[in-house]
Amino acid sequence: MSKQQFQTEVNQLLQLIVHSLYSHPEIFLRELISNSSDALDKLRYLTLTDEKYKALVGKGIEPPRIDLELDEANKTLSVSDTGIGMNEEDLVSHLGTIARSGTKNFLAQLSGDARKDSNLIGQFGVGFYSVFMVADKVEVVSRKAGEEKTFKWTSDGKTGFDIEEVPGADARDSAGTRVLIHFNDEGSQYANGWRLTEIVKKYSNHIEFPIFLTHDKSEWNAEKKESIKTRTTEQVNAASAMWQRPKSDLKDDDYKEFYKSITGDWEDPLFWFHTRAEGTLEYTTLFYIPAKAPLDLYQADYKGGVKLYVKRVFIMDDSKDLLPQYLRFVRGIIDSEDLPLNVSREILQQNKVLTNIKTASVKKILSELKAIATNDPGKYLQFIAEYNRPLKEGLYGDFANRETLLDLIRFKSSKVDGLTSLAEAKERMQPDQKALYYITGTSESMLRNSPLLEIYKKKGIEVLLLDDDIDEIVFSSIAKFGDIDLKAVSKSATSEDLKDDSAPDKAEEIKPLLEKIKATLGDAVKEVRASSRLADSPSVIVSDEDEPSARMRQMMQAMGQKDLPELKPTLEINPDHEIIRKLLVDTRNTKVEDAAWLLFDQALLLEGVPLEDPTTFVQRLNRVLNESI
Ligand code: ADP
Numbered sequence: 239m240s241k242q243q244f245q246t247e248v249n250q251l252l253q254l255i256v257h258s259l260y261s262h263p264e265i266f267l268r269e270l271i272s273n274s275s276d277a278l279d280k281l282r283y284l285t286l287t288d289e290k291y292k293a294l295v296g297k298g299i300e301p302p303r304i305d306l307e308l309d310e311a312n313k314t315l316s317v318s319d320t321g322i323g324m325n326e327e328d329l330v331s332h333l334g335t336i337a338r339s340g341t342k343n344f345l346a347q348l349s350g351d352a353r354k355d356s357n358l359i360g361q362f363g364v365g366f367y368s369v370f371m372v373a374d375k376v377e378v379v380s381r382k383a384g385e386e387k388t389f390k391w392t393s394d395g396k397t398g399f400d401i402e403e404v405p406g407a408d409a410r411d412s413a414g415t416r417v418l419i420h421f422n423d424e425g426s427q428y429a430n431g432w433r434l435t436e437i438v439k440k441y442s443n444h445i446e447f448p449i450f451l452t453h454d455k456s457e458w459n460a461e462k463k464e465s466i467k468t469r470t471t472e473q474v475n476a477a478s479a480m481w482q483r484p485k486s487d488l489k490d491d492d493y494k495e496f497y498k499s500i501t502g503d504w505e506d507p508l509f510w511f512h513t514r515a516e517g518t519l520e521y522t523t524l525f526y527i528p529a530k531a532p533l534d535l536y537q538a539d540y541k542g543g544v545k546l547y548v549k550r551v552f553i554m555d556d557s558k559d560l561l562p563q564y565l566r567f568v569r570g571i572i573d574s575e576d577l578p579l580n581v582s583r584e585i586l587q588q589n590k591v592l593t594n595i596k597t598a599s600v601k602k603i604l605s606e607l608k609a610i611a612t613n614d615p616g617k618y619l620q621f622i623a624e625y626n627r628p629l630k631e632g633l634y635g636d637f638a639n640r641e642t643l644l645d646l647i648r649f650k651s652s653k654v655d656g657l658t659s660l661a662e663a664k665e666r667m668q669p670d671q672k673a674l675y676y677i678t679g680t681s682e683s684m685l686r687n688s689p690l691l692e693i694y695k696k697k698g699i700e701v702l703l704l705d706d707d708i709d710e711i712v713f714s715s716i717a718k719f720g721d722i723d724l725k726a727v728s729k730s731a732t733s734e735d736l737k738d739d740s741a742p743d744k745a746e747e748i749k750p751l752l753e754k755i756k757a758t759l760g761d762a763v764k765e766v767r768a769s770s771r772l773a774d775s776p777s778v779i780v781s782d783e784d785e786p787s788a789r790m791r792q793m794m795q796a797m798g799q800k801d802l803p804e805l806k807p808t809l810e811i812n813p814d815h816e817i818i819r820k821l822l823v824d825t826r827n828t829k830v831e832d833a834a835w836l837l838f839d840q841a842l843l844l845e846g847v848p849l850e851d852p853t854t855f856v857q858r859l860n861r862v863l864n865e866s867i
Pocket residue numbers: 269273274276277319321322323324332333338364365366367415
């Protein structure tokens with residue numbers, strides 16, 4: 239037997255657990271029970287679908303159960319299950335490394351601040367290693383279903399671990415795992431039957447498999463007038479598939495406990511939606527919205543949060559096909575009566591039953607969210623703070639639910655504080671306002687100060703401020719909200735809406751200057767024209783209706799798109815601006831050339847586009863500055 243080292247990340251995690259997790263040490267039990275439950279789920283599935291395992295039932299595979307055995311005198315507790323078990327290789331890879339991408343993400347986000355980090359850790363669940371909060375030694379004895387050998391993994395959670403084969407008579411005679419905990423000082427409070435019962439009821443009551451506790455139970459003996467201890471085994475959990483129980487039987491606490499048991503989250507969920515469908519398709523869904531967005535929400539290798547069951551048999555988790563990608567933050571279960579047990583991941587994608595369940599589930603989730611938005615706006619804003627952006631992704635991919643999603647998304651606005659909905663913005667429209675307007679960009683303050691807003695401010699028209707990086711791509715494909723046009727203020731035609739017909743045509747007056755600027759800028763611009771949308775700024779960049787904006791082009795380039803068609807921005811000039819009036823005096827003046835470039839470059843900068851040639855820009859600026867001082 240030789241010592242093996244933990245993977246570096248495991249060491250990091252163990253350090254953290256020991257140093258900053260003491261606020262909730264009791265969750266070690268929830269984590270171990272949930273692992274046992276997973277192991278039982280996996281084995282049950284195999285015995286139902288695979289002849290080889292079917293044949294082993296009763297001969298190496300025992301009925302599913304979880305046992306807690308407490309030895310108060312020696313301060314040890316064992317958590318055993320009759321589940322799938324682990325062989326030598328499994329023990330090394332599952333209990334010596336961190337394979338889960340979520341955990342790696344988590345470690346990457348650690349700040350070193352113990353309080354912050356322990357909050358973070360609460361959101362994601364620490365799994366098996368949490369046992370070292372309460373133990374100074376842990377032994378895991380396991381036999382994998384279908385195999386003969388038993389192995390023992392031993393560790394103090396500090397210096398690595400040992401693995402040895404458990405020989406002959408000491409070996410397990412059936413598949414499963416036994417985790418033996420030697421409590422440390424902190425953990426000795428759990429060497430108490432009453433306390434353990436309480437913890438199981440709190441976190442694991444709705445684990446589907448029976449959990450038995452064996453301990454020395456004190457009972458009052460009336461005859462002898464003293465309390466005597468008897469070794470007893472009793473079931474401590476309700477052991478029902480909680481989602482199958484009628485809603486009327488379930489309390490909020492039941493829902494919260496179940497949520498925590500399947501996610502490992504410490505916080506209560508924001509809301510949950512429990513649905514039983516009876517009709518052509520029979521299924522039950524129970525969906526939860528976590529209070530905090532999952533850490534891997536924006537990772538390409540995120541984990542799906544919905545577990546699939548068929549007739550209460552666990553089939554798979556982390557499938558990305560059970561809900562559309564934009565709803566990847568939803569946690570919970572789908573339990574179908576109509577799918578075959580041996581449904582594979584590949585089949586899932588084209589399975590009609592599942593497609594129908596999925597479509598109905600999305601509708602259900604969105605309509606429930608809409609109801610919350612109406613009935614409990616404060617709570618809804620908590621939801622939006624975490625999930626506004628994924629909903630926007632839905633606009634891009636989920637055409638069928640576009641209108642509902644548009645209703646659910648919230649926006650910053652040039653007119654009101656906080657967040658607003660399109661419906662509310664529609665209510666606030668001016669009598670002569672022709673469309674709902676928005677502006678996209680990278681920072682809210684830049685948007686608030688954009689020259690493009692000047693005319694709207696002047697006319698008292700609201701503009702929605704979209705500062706998520708995906709907004710431009712998403713919203714450029716959406717033309718309407720109901721019967722109202724949605725328009726980007728950066729598009730050239732949008733200003734037509736605002737034209738004041740009674741105003742004299744200034745374009746004619748500044749034509750010579752416009753021509754001079756166009757001649758100076760040459761191919762850098764498509765067109766130079768007089769603007770009707772500016773009040774305080776001399777110039778602004780706009781793009782044509784069917785063209786990507788300057789910033790969008792820049793993003794497309796950054797993403798590696800090379801063969802973008804040559805597109806030139808259009809420069810608009812404010813005929814009323816003082817600088818422009820001065821330039822008009824003598825358009826042959828050589829200063830006009832510097833001015834033309836500066837007007838163009840500053841408009842690009844305000845649009846959020848970095849200059850191609852900052853050196854020349856600075857030289858020009860200094861030249862003009864020098865002359866003015
Ligand atoms: P998670 O449960 O999220 O995968 P854990 O740290 O809790 O992470 O467990 C790590 C892995 O160890 C599990 O994925 C599983 O493969 C294995 N494991 C832990 N406990 C058991 C058990 N009782 N029976 C079988 N395998 C187990």
